[in-house]
């Protein structure tokens with residue numbers, strides 16, 4: 001099992017996403033002989049081994065069921081153990097798009113944190129690109145490194161335990177893009193400039209507070225970055241439903257003039273309204289910039 005590819009059948013040692021509905025999902029490592037308790041029953045891992053990902057599996061008492069999915073960066077974001085605040089899918093997709101990430105890109109990320117975004121960045125640049133990710137907290141770095149190894153990301157991801165604000169990234173003219181999720185990103189802007197390829201590249205900084213954005217933009221401008229844009233990604237989902245309505249059929253002008261009694265017909269009309277489900281609010285501001293060339 002790897003987050004970078006897809007295998008059809010579940011094997012011992014795989015990480016799988018056990019799902020009882022969108023709100024009830026968790027990640028489980030499959031081990032021969034192990035049992036996972038879910039609401040209303042138990043799921044025996046031996047019964048999952050050899051099954052196709054996406055299968056619906058009944059608990060041992062037959063009272064309940066789960067669906068077992070192949071992991072993806074999106075499902076991992078919803079189930080990962082939080083060691084820090086993480087980047088969610090709407091921001092992650094905007095980051096990959098705006099940093100112009102594609103297979104073969106080289107990208108820097110700091111801090112690694114819970115490794116949530118790392119999975120998404122690694123998938124964008126795989127199989128021949130690379131993610132260099134930096135985290136100065138020893139324990140977080142060790143846990144993320146272990147997860148990357150277990151999730152089949154080792155070929156594409158290098159994690160270094162390092163303070164990037166004081167020591168930089170240790171790379172010169174190497175990467176296409178830099179992503180910063182740091183409390184003081186302005187301290188890493190010069191180091192990012194050093195690491196970005198001589199032919200230019202993109203930078204993104206994620207900050208929850210506008211004061212952080214202001215300091216970062218000031219530093220970006222004085223460092224020669226251009227095309228500076230700050231956005232906030234807010235999802236506004238809509239519910240679109242069909243409604244059956246009785247509509248009088250009054251015919252054309254001729255039938256009206258002859259006072260034909262109108263008949264009723266049933267029509268299906270679609271209405272669209274903002275969803276009433278809980279919508280995630282402000283996560284942070286994303287500031288994007290281009291380094292056109294090095295001064």
Ligand SMILES: C[S@@+](CC[C@H](N)C(=O)[O-])C[C@H]1O[C@@H](n2cnc3c(N)ncnc32)[C@H](O)[C@@H]1O
Nearest residue numbers: 086087111113114115116117135136163164165
């Ligand atoms: C909010 S978390 C990043 C979360 C990550 N984007 C995710 O999706 O899981 C910020 C991380 O940056 C790390 N950090 C803060 N300052 C740092 C620095 N100067 N150098 C390296 N890491 C740093 C923190 O230890 C923390 O783990």
